[in-house]
Amino acid sequence: MKVQISLLRNVMLVLALNESFAASSKMWIRAAVSTSTKAPLAHGPTVLGFSMLPHRTRTSRSRMMSSSTDVEVSSEQLSHKTSPDKKTGSLLHTVMVQRNRQSAAFREGTPLIFGGSVAATFTEQCDVNSLISDDETIPMGSIVAVVVSRDSSTEGRPKKDFRGKRRNQSSNRKEHVVPHHSISTSDNEKKQRDMINQSQLIGYGVFNPESMYRVRMLCHDTIHPGLTKSIRSIRKNIQRGNFQSVSSSGMGLDLILERKISDAIYTRLAMQLPSASITDTYRLVNGEGDGLSGLAVDILGGATAIVMSSAAWCEIHKETILSVLGRMLKEHPSYADTSIDIVWRNTPSRLKQDGYEVDIKSSGGTDEKDENPIVATESSVKYLTYPHSDGQKTGFYCDQRANRLMVAELCQNKRVLDLCCYNGGFALNAMIRGCAASSIGVDSSQDAINAAMANAELNGLSGMDVSFVKDDISAFMKGAMDADNEFDVIVLDPPKLAPSLSSLDKASRKYHALNRDAMNLIDRSQGGLLLTCTCSAAMSQKDGGQYFLSMVNKAALSAKRRVTLLRVSGAAPCHTQSPASFPAGQYLTAALFHVGPADV
Secondary structure (H helix, E strand, C coil): CCCEEHHHHHHHHHHCCHHHHHHHHHHHHHHHHHHHCCCCCCCCEEEECCCCCCCCCCCCCCCCEEECEECCHHHHHHHCCCCCCCCCCCEEEEEEEEHHHHHHHHHHCCCCCHHHHHEEEEEEEEECCEEECCCCCCCCCCCCEECCCCCCCCCCCCCEHHHHHEEECCHHHHHHCCEEEECCCHHHHHHHHHHCCCCCEEEEEEEEECEEEEEEEEECCCHHHHHHHHHHHHHHHHHHHCCCCCCCCCCCHHHHHHHHHHHHHHHHHCCCEEEEECEEEEEEEEEEEEEEECCEEECCCCCCEEEEEHHHHHHCCCCCCHHHHHHHHHHCHHHHHCCCEEEEEEEEHHHCCCCCCCCCHHHHEEEEEEEEEEEEECCCCCECCCCCCCCCCCCHHHHHHHHHHHCCCCHHHEEEEEECCCCCCHHHHHHCCCCCCCCEEEEECHHHHHHHHHHHHHCCCCCCCEEEECCCCCHHHHHHHHCCCCEEEEEECCCCCCCCHHHHHHHHHHHHHHHHHCCCCECCCCCCEEEEECCCCHHHHHHHHHHHHHHHHHHHHHHHCCCCEEEEEECCCCCCCCCCCCCCCCCEEEEEEEEEECCC
């Protein structure tokens, strides 16, 4: 039985009700008057809705919650509901994952939770005087607690049909519907709150309903029990009503960022990064490897920090990230007397995959600082970088630092060819650190060639046998073979040729041809060294890395040269990886081969 009346005529109509409802009606009147005086609506007449139905059956409207009554909201008032980008300090979000082997991996530190692992989501409204929207999911970028039920109940999971298959499951992630529950401080949702409270806490992360990575875990209870305790305390205070001073970014995210960036700093200091006059350019934060999935930070020249955002939560919480990072850099022992300039960059294609659209025209850009280069030092070799310009990535590839140094040590009195040289990293190290007899760098980009030549001059190599050529590397190798040119050491470091698994076959054929031609340029009488690289994660991770090595072996058969594998390495140690998700973070493979003499 439901009657809607205006507040002014409320008393008269209630007196006319059946005597059997008198007691309950008087209680409703008192609640209505109390609500209308304590929490008046900003617009329109106050309308009371009396219902004998429980709250959970009316899930299509936004509502203001009270301890004993629902005040329904008009369409005009719906426009004032809280949005994800406004203050939501009274909302607590929880994600419950299914209890299975995969949830055990989450508890052990796996940083990414896929949509298929989510059993249900919950939003708890802790402010009885605020509007709560019956959204079908948790807003993008929200801080969430991730829990797993302590029992094996199948409630909230897709039901199985008679063939044992999950119903309504599809390969399309948008068709995977997860039940979402909006609960309040009233007793009607006590069962749901008890279910959450009795569940096992995995940790805290950021939610994204549009991404295949439904939750990016930022804090695991098993790894950071003290940190999760602090965040749990914040949430308990909010449940008690102490939420007035909590901002949308204050649900513990600042605490997480401080701890993770602090850990990252100590990790690099253990690697002696930075090291005075030797290396001042390195990766400070490396996404999942440092527990901050989607966020990377490079330090260039000890003067500039380049932030690379590739996840929606980073864009949503940009101000918090910049604030915490700036504060942590000021406290860094190596930068006590240095003002670090922070540059924000993002990857629109990766963000689009994460369900977040950015304006490509405004995502980058140049400014008056473009012409002021930063001198970056790596292994005592200097490079000019332009972090404020629209250069490639962060302006410098510091992931090859260890590989450049390793090859340089093998180049004494050798003829070196650096294919896809970019700013000349391998060629310069071969000359400066390795005392090579000669070095040639080849790249198809004129900007890259100009940068490499400027770096050679910066390092005092003018007049030495080092040169850089603008050319397609396939065309250059063909011309070199026609001219019977040979080399003792060749580095082949092409750009990403396989951005996804679907392009792997086509990329493999390209890699095969490049490696075959490179082997044909190795000294035919004594043989030599080939460092061949791939920065394609699809290639590096396929068959545990064996796929790439098999491709090189097939290229050797085509070139009729014998190859011996000497070592396989990846990115420099500052590009940390999470052991819980390895090899998911492995994208770079650098394989060093000895190419034997030609059997003529």
